[in-house]
Amino acid sequence: MSKPITVWDLPKEEFLASGHRMCQGCAAAITFRHVLKAAGKDTIVSMPTSCGEITSTVYPHSAWRIPWIHVAFENAAAVASGISAAIEALKRRGEIPKEKDINVIAMGGDGGTFDIGFQALSGTLERGDNVLYICYDNEAYMNTGIQRSGATPLGAWTTTTPVGKVWRGEWRPKKRKDLIAIAVAHNVPYAATATPAFPTDLYAKVKKALSIKGPKLMHVLSSCVPGWRIEPEKGIEVLKLAVLTGMWVNYEYENGTYRVTTPVPKRKPVKEYLRLQGRFRHLTDEDIKKIQELVDAEVEKINKLVGKQVIGPVEG
Amino acid sequence: MSLPGWKQLPIGVVILNPGNSVEYKTGEWRTLRPEIDQEKCIRCRTCWTFCPEGAILEVSEPYKTKAGREFKLTYKVNYEHCKGCGICSNECPAKAIAMVEEVI
Amino acid sequence: MGKVLPLGGNYAVAYAVKACKPEVITAYPISPQTTIVERLSEFVANGELDAEFLHVESEHSALSVAIGAAAAGARSYSATCSQGLALMNELLYIMAYVRLPMALTIVARALSAPINIWNDHSDFMSVNDSGWIMMMSSSNQEAYDEILLAYRIAEDPRVLLPVITAMDGYIQSHVVEPVEIVDDEEALSFAPKRRSWVTLNPDKPVTMGPVGDPNWYFEFKRQLWEAMKGSRAVFDEAVAEFAKKFGRSYSAIETYRLDDAEVAIVGMGSFMGTIKAYVDRARKDGIKVGALRVKLFRPFPAEDVAKALSNVKLVGVMDRALVPGSPTGGFLHSDVACSIKQAGLDVRTLGYIAGLGGRLLTMDNVRQMVDVLLKYKDSKEVPKEPIFIGVRE
Secondary structure, three states, X not given: OOOOOOHHHOOOOOOXXXXXXXXXXXXXXXXXXXXXXXXXXXEEEEEOOOHHHHXXXXXXXXXXXXXXXXXXXXXXXXXXHHHHHHHHHHHHOOXXXXXXXXXEEEEEEHHHHHHOOHHHHHHHHHHOOOOEEEEEEOOOEOOOOOEOOOXXXXXXXXXXXXXXXXXXXXXXXXXXXXXXXXXXXXXXXXXXXXXXXOHHHHHHHHHHHHHOOXXXXXXXXXXXXXXXXXXXXXXXXXXXXXXXXXXXXXXXXXXOEEEEOOOEOOEOOHHXXXXXXXXXXXXXXXXXXXXXXXXXXXXXXXXXXXXXXOEOOEOO | OOOOOOOOOOOOOEEOOOOHHHHOOHHHHOOEEEEEOOOOOOOOOHHHHHOOOOOEEEEOXXXXXXXXXXXXXXXXXXXXXXXXXXXXXXXXXXXXXXXXXXXO | OOEEEEEOHHHHHHHHHHHHOOOEEEEOOOOOOHHHXXXXXXXXXXXXXXXXXXXXXXXXXXXXXXXXXXXXXXXXXXXXXXXXXXXXXXXXXXXXXXXOOOEEEEEEOOOOOOOOOOOOOHHHHHOOOOOOEEEEOOOHHHHHHHHHHHHHHHOOOOOOOOEEEEEEOOOOOOOOEEEEEOOHHHHHHHOOOOOOOOOOEOOEOOEEOOEOOOOOHHHHHHHHHHXXXXXXXXXXXXXXXXXXXXXXXXXXXXXXXXXXXXXXXXXXXXXXXXXXXXXHHHHHOOOOEEEEEEOXXXXXXXXXXXXXXXXXXXXXXXXXXXOOOOOOOOXXXXXXXXXXXXXXXXXXXXXXXXXXXXXOOOHHHHHXXXXXXXXXXXXXXXOOOOEEEOOOO
């Protein structure tokens, strides 16, 4: 195994320029920075409509120092497939040097991935197109002002799952759909979760994904200051807590094998993660107990995939 | 300010000099400003890593603390773009970054 | 010279696309378009055409792939119709405004509901404001030739707009006619790969498709108006060069026995064959009727249309798509009437709606159309509402 990546391995060069208009404390911006550091100069990004898209390319300004395209909301994966196909064809004709590796990355939010972009994503994955799809997941439609998406977790307040006399935030009784399992079911060679709170892990996974030909998927949990109702300085802290509570597990799938990349021998109670966020403020102890049970089940599922207990029990 | 007319714009809704967002000074959004205490800073790169703006600058400027510790690097804040979120301060393991109220 | 093959319109188009050597082909099956991409698949499968062929999961993704491919510098191709075109809708506008060239064939078919796979022009007409150059053929040879014209015009640096080439579903797509196939080298020398647009290239990064706020959006719309207008001269240049090179001449409109006509029928597509046949019959009876076929629909050849009709008393415009609630009931009629008005001519128009959802146009239907013109040619008032031809009352 190669030696683990440290923070000093992260390239200094920035491909996401300052002056973008993502919110104060935006974790997506941190995600984009490290994705691009890992991918490097020879990279083309296709982005669907999303908060990261509209805030980074307000004409005549753009923050993307690599070639970048936005077309519509539901098709980032298909656009990336087209780019990848063009590169293949132009290489065969000698118009792009054969030895030049160009990374094609589609990078969308959870709405653009779990919901409206799901069909195009499935197409790209099942065809085996040479694309890395990255979902930066802030768990709601933040661009339009915090509406519930297919990725919104149980109990979360959003503007379309408000807390009232009848409704108490998102009510889907199960964990949201499992994007990694969906990718694996498409027989992709590589799929991984990550979060910018563990930037070397994120960086290493993007590097690895891009070293593999074919369709790859990464699911990146990314906090949102207004949407999660957190203080702007808490964006990384809350993501660390997501991992330390088992609410989020950093793992990867590679050719049939699962590996947890951030082991958590003793978990913190999920309450610590929830209590930091205004979107979960209304939850009762009973609600939290239910969420804890969901997390316990998810952790057990992942431990089973890995074949050993890498994520431990909640510390007493 | 007068903006260019349609004849002056590049064809096809394309930005030909991307990265030019640096012209947009997001530093104006800031209400709290991070100040790095060079004496306390342990040069761990944490603030640089987590800054959403890429507004922590890692410069090759040597620094010697009063206690005699020598560093090859210095971290500085690009105040033109720092939005003052405070992630750097919150994550700093040495508690070397203070968030100070901006006075206009 | 090339060889002549017996080809349905779809196969004719497939041969033309093959000759233009696109790098990326992508489509989703839909009747009656499907045999175009079936034939292209065979060409690629046999090694006769070196292209990436992407089997997408929807027409939305088909055009998305084509946009991505064009943005990365490739010549791309797709074909669709009806609901498939409707599903592509938002992307048509985007591709035009980002100014990416491609050729897209519409094998014209009715729009649901009720679901109907047969021919009319409702799909074609529904995208008439999308910013694409749009032309419609009336023979399989013309359908073939339009592909060559499409790539030449689309990739011209003075244009940089995507082009729709349309033909009538089944009536053309599945009916065999002799079609002359040109050599690949000849096709490519007529429609060379210009690589004339800004692309996604890591050595020269650009941002495509940014947000255009109220300070900027309007300027890009204005830009497209000019590009569309300017494409007409390039079209004229292309058809002139085409005639020189291949011996077949086309123009934005085709007129038939209009010189001394008192009344005329204007329409598009394959029905014009029936109409021309009826004109010949009526002429034998001494009726002064002529016909005009619009080939190039966007940019609309307004001056040509007005000039050609300037000596006619009354014009009947046949639309094969219904615009419920509009003053004329049809896009073609509205554009023809407006062209005449803009030219300051004292020529009146009335409209027909005909051939919806695959309803055929008989010689007797055309006789009805001409009879209406003869009835009103000297009267002050003409019917304002469209006359529905061939519908049961």
